[in-house]
Amino acid sequence: MTSFPKKLTHKLLQSKEKLLFRSLKTIYPLIDFSSNDYLGFSSQGFLDEEIKLIDKSIRVGSTGSRLISGNSSFFEEIESNIAKFHNSQSTLLFNSGYDANVGLLSSVPQKGDLILSDELMHASLIDGIRLSFATHYKFKHNNVDHLIELVNRFKDDFDEIYVVVESVYSMDGDCAPLIEISKMCKEFNLHLIVDEAHAIGVFGNQGEGLCQHLNIQDYCFARIYTYGKAMGCHGAAIACSEELKHYLINYSRSFIYTTAMPEHSLIAIKAAYKLLTKTDEITKLNHNIAFFNSLLNHTSHFIESKSAIHCKLISGNKQVQEVEEKLSSTDIFVKSIKSPTIKVGFERIRISLHSFNTKEQISLLINSL
Ligand SMILES: Cc1ncc(COP(=O)(O)O)c(C=O)c1O
Structure with a gap:
């Protein structure tokens, strides 16, 4: 095998130091608040x-x-x-x-x-x-x-x-x-x-x-x-x-x-x-979005959103990563978004709501956060 360029090794090391190293997973926490499959067309087999x-x-x-x-x-x-x-x-x-x-x-x-x-x-x-x-x-x-x-x-x-x-x-x-x-x-x-x-x-x-x-x-x-x-x-x-x-x-x-x-x-x-043109999932998703918003209060540091994507601001790459890991250990799947993907100080937990999330799952997520 040929040698790996030093500059690239250095970049990988840097990304590890900054907690930004990415790797691929095959196993995900069970309660999905992360995929883009908002209507369950893929995961629920509708498609x-x-x-x-x-x-x-x-x-x-x-x-x-x-x-x-x-x-x-x-x-x-x-x-x-x-x-x-x-x-x-x-x-x-x-x-x-x-x-x-x-x-x-x-x-x-x-x-x-x-x-x-x-x-x-x-x-x-x-x-x-x-x-x-x-x-x-x-x-x-x-x-x-x-x-x-x-x-x-x-x-x-x-x-x-x-x-x-x-x-x-x-x-x-x-x-x-x-x-x-x-x-x-x-x-x-x-x-x-x-x-x-x-x-x-x-x-x-x-x-x-x-x-x-x-x-x-x-x-x-x-x-x-x-x-x-x-x-x-x-x-x-x-x-x-x-x-x-x-x-x-x-x-x-x-x-x-x-x-x-x-x-x-x-x-x-x-x-x-x-x-x-025939699914109920859009209505279900919108009910879940409304339910999620009804559970938030002014002090919860969520960005206001009427879409399926919701973000809780938690400053610091280390802090936000820890929250992701803690939630993952209770089988809640959310993603931490770190700087420099977004501005320093605006790190966040990104949540995707789905039509198939239950009210219990949504309440559990909010309470856990
Ligand atoms: C706003 C926006 N545009 C475009 C894309 C790219 O779409 P695709 O995943 O089909 O390449 C994404 C995917 O994350 C996105 O969020």
């Missing part, structure tokens, strides 16, 4: 049952990129159904939310354009922005005044301005002020990009996401729906205009230079959308 109802023989493997040999009428049928569901002119599927965000943000904003993004953006959006030749500034989290200030300062210096937000923030669980932001984008003619990863399946009568729940979908330039969370499967779609879809097919490198997703992934996505 499995729905997939069995789809009468289609499955070809394993897709044989190539969609631009070469990997496309099919099944792909196009599914994209057209997703577009209808999300009230969009069209959609384009990607192999994951990460791919969709990187592919969109690296290819769309050009040199001479400006990207304004919320400071608490997900890594996939940040990585896409890093690959772009556009100028990038962050605005303070959910601070529309700061966003307006930046727009006023820079609007004459750039050709196009893209505003990038998450409808539900993955690390805080709070929602973007989408009504104000979308109005502002309309007024200043900015292009609004909304990542709905944690809103699909959670907001809207049929889990359409927060944009449709607030009826602002027509103000969006692009919306990203990911399927690895409430939808219980894998992949993602960008909902956008026909024109943007054509552009992405031609210029989005994470779409072009990768093997298309196989049919079994498409079947799972189709089944997950079917389930959304």
Whole structure:
């Protein structure tokens, strides 16, 4: 075996010293307050049952990129159904939310354009922005005044301005002020990009996401729906205009230079959308979110949230890790989020609520915390 680079050994040592060393597990505590399977589509077997109802023989493997040999009428049928569901002119599927965000943000904003993004953006959006030749500034989290200030300062210096937000923030669980932001984008003619990863399946009568729940979908330039969370499967779609879809097919490198997703992934996505239209799990999840919030008091240091993600602030990497471990020893599965993933002093226990969590489990969690 060749020797391992010293610099990398040093980095690994450093991450261990700072309690940031990551490793893979195969066994998890029983009471799930951590997975993204908000509706239990995956863990409770709902999607499995729905997939069995789809009468289609499955070809394993897709044989190539969609631009070469990997496309099919099944792909196009599914994209057209997703577009209808999300009230969009069209959609384009990607192999994951990460791919969709990187592919969109690296290819769309050009040199001479400006990207304004919320400071608490997900890594996939940040990585896409890093690959772009556009100028990038962050605005303070959910601070529309700061966003307006930046727009006023820079609007004459750039050709196009893209505003990038998450409808539900993955690390805080709070929602973007989408009504104000979308109005502002309309007024200043900015292009609004909304990542709905944690809103699909959670907001809207049929889990359409927060944009449709607030009826602002027509103000969006692009919306990203990911399927690895409430939808219980894998992949993602960008909902956008026909024109943007054509552009992405031609210029989005994470779409072009990768093997298309196989049919079994498409079947799972189709089944997950079917389930959304008939499931009780969205209502159950929202009851659990309301129940969880009813147990909190002003002194409990939780970030206010109406989504499935809730965070209790516990300052210090060591302290937050200890809480995770203690809860784990009583079979409660939560994740500690440490700095520098989030700002020093804002370390937290991140909780994901699910439709299948019982009231007893939720009470136990709050009491234990
Ligand atoms: C806000 C947000 N966007 C995108 C992604 C990436 O989605 P995927 O897991 O499908 O790659 C995630 C995943 O954690 C996310 O939280």
